[in-house]
Amino acid sequence: MLLASLNPAAVAAGADLADAVRIDGVTLSRSDLVGAATSVAERVGGAHRIAVLAKPTATTVLAVTGCLIAGVPFVPVPADVGAAERRHILTDSGAQAWLGEQPEHPEGLPHIPVRLHARSWHRYPEPAPEAIAMVMYTSGTTGPPKGVLVSRRAIAADIDALAEAWQWTPEDTLVHGLPLFHIHGLVLGLLGSLRIGNRFIHTGKPKPAAYAEAGGSLYFGVPTVWSRIADDEAAARALSSARLLVSGSAPLPVPVFERLAELTGHPPIERYGASETLITISTRADGERRPGWVGLPLRGVQTRLVDEHGAPVPHDGETIGRLQIKSPTMFDGYLNRPDATAEVFDAEGWYRSGDVAVIDGDGMHRIVGRESVDLIKTGGFRVGAGEVEAALLGHPGVDEVAVIGQPDNDLGQRIVAFVVGNADPGELINYVAEQLSVHKRPREVRIVDSLPRNAMGKVLKKELANWA
Structure with missing residues (x-):
């Protein structure tokens, strides 16, 4: 049932x-x-x-x-x-x-x-x-x-x-x-609560005070929600009595992860999924919770990384590949769109997620982002936008950031960062060059008041491409 x-x-x-x-x-x-x-x-x-x-x-x-x-x-x-x-x-x-x-x-x-x-x-x-x-x-x-x-x-x-x-x-x-x-x-x-049989509380708006007052053991939020809670020390400390804090729908910035762990005593659970596959990868309650990584395939789920030719990509924690999935949670196709359904499955039944990722030797997954906007090919190198974003978020003058690749006659694509915060663009470029490799530094940093997001807190990078 x-x-x-x-x-x-x-x-x-x-x-x-x-x-x-x-x-x-x-x-x-x-x-x-x-x-x-x-x-x-x-x-x-x-x-x-x-x-x-x-x-x-x-x-x-x-x-x-x-x-x-x-x-x-x-x-x-x-x-x-x-x-x-x-x-x-x-x-x-x-x-x-x-x-x-x-x-x-x-x-x-x-x-x-x-x-x-x-x-x-x-x-x-x-x-x-x-x-x-x-x-x-x-x-x-x-x-x-x-x-x-x-x-x-x-x-x-x-x-x-x-x-x-x-x-x-x-x-x-x-x-x-x-x-x-x-x-x-x-x-x-x-539906999870109605299947498992636990109490379910919906707070209306996901405000820090409402989360703090709810008295839950298991909390769900998107990164925007967790960022606001991390900025509200009283609300965050009130969640110390919870059992798990779960973040999803977009990458959780490492500084937010670390701040939540400090204030609540709970390193957040991160997970990965899509409408087509539901949730397929997650860190575990009894396992490692590594900032910036979404964990291991759930029971019954298979994943693999391939390059643009379909060849396997090594699980070395560094090499970026296209993420493909087989899972009992898979959708039954797109309504009225057999053409679109056929496009997302290969001949062996692997679902082409459209995301790019890395997997380490222990099977831990890190999502780099969407292949279409987050895999940047610059000067002969393949750079994940998420890696550059994570580095920038480590700078004290950066509150939010989104990185995209823009067409460039010389490099193929140049790395452009949109930053919400108070920092000098040149300083941020040098900061990334010091934290990562020189070729991963942004060629351009734009300071903006806010980033365009959808209802789930995901940054609309195609809109940022229009800004650029």
Whole structure:
């Protein structure tokens, strides 16, 4: 059963939890979740596909849970999505109605409300593991967003592998304030809690004070969240009673890692994944947590590095290669896009992640970044943008940084760094040359007020390329 903690028979027999979910001022017991979500299932049963405006509310929780009980694939739609992208998602997915939160722009689709106090005790058979649970749309950085088909089997396999790696149990209280339209907040945070059976607290906004007050044992955040907590000593020290602090969705700067470890006593857990693969690599609760490295493949996951010709790349902790993955958590393809699906798999079934990485002799992985924007070929050398960013973040005058490669007639690409902070550009160039190799130094440093980021805190490097 995908949502194992919501087994109706077990809940009826007394395996209830009065505060299974706390979100947006509402507390739901397991009995509430089963009864209200089953009522939702009765209203959507038999539908082909349903859109859910994924605001962080109890209504969204019940909408998603009801769809999973009924075996109806749902499409989480960001609340702040633009008009053109919203229309594309609804049209491409074939969603028949909105469920839960009422959208301001319904785009002609009917709305099915969720009643928090409605109850049904109808028993639904568990859908097949191969059934599609949801269609999650990519961020659309290389064209219109693509619908990623995620099966129930993939979600269950991922949560179970993470539970093993993180020693995640029903005794945990999981806290986060992340969006419910991405893998991190929705699949790991909400569905993970409903499968494992732990308490789940959503803080609304991921503010340091809200995290500090939640009293959790397991916290999820993106680097922006952890950076703000690291800057708030009182909030950070309040998390010392937690068990694990998990960071993902973007690289965690080494200084933030080190500051969190100092203030909380917990070196953060880092992990790696994508909408197409879910989470595939992570540091472990009982293993090494190395700043800047995302750890080892989860149970059942295989990874490899290859060069541009498909030849293996040595696992020496230095040589950059293209990261490819095989995993039981893999998606079932892009909706309506067999061409795009075929492009990301090779003849042996390896998924081409589009990321570049290094692996050391112990199997630890470090993600350099996206092949398209983070692998810089300059003067005959291959340089990872992440390595240069990590070096710059070690300078006391640098608060944030993003590095890109720009076309250069002489070098092929020149390294350009965008820095938020208070430092002399020439000094930063020399600093990198001293910390790394001379050829890895930026040829240009631009001091900026802020970096463009998406909702998950990832820097939009293609926008920075336009700035340059």
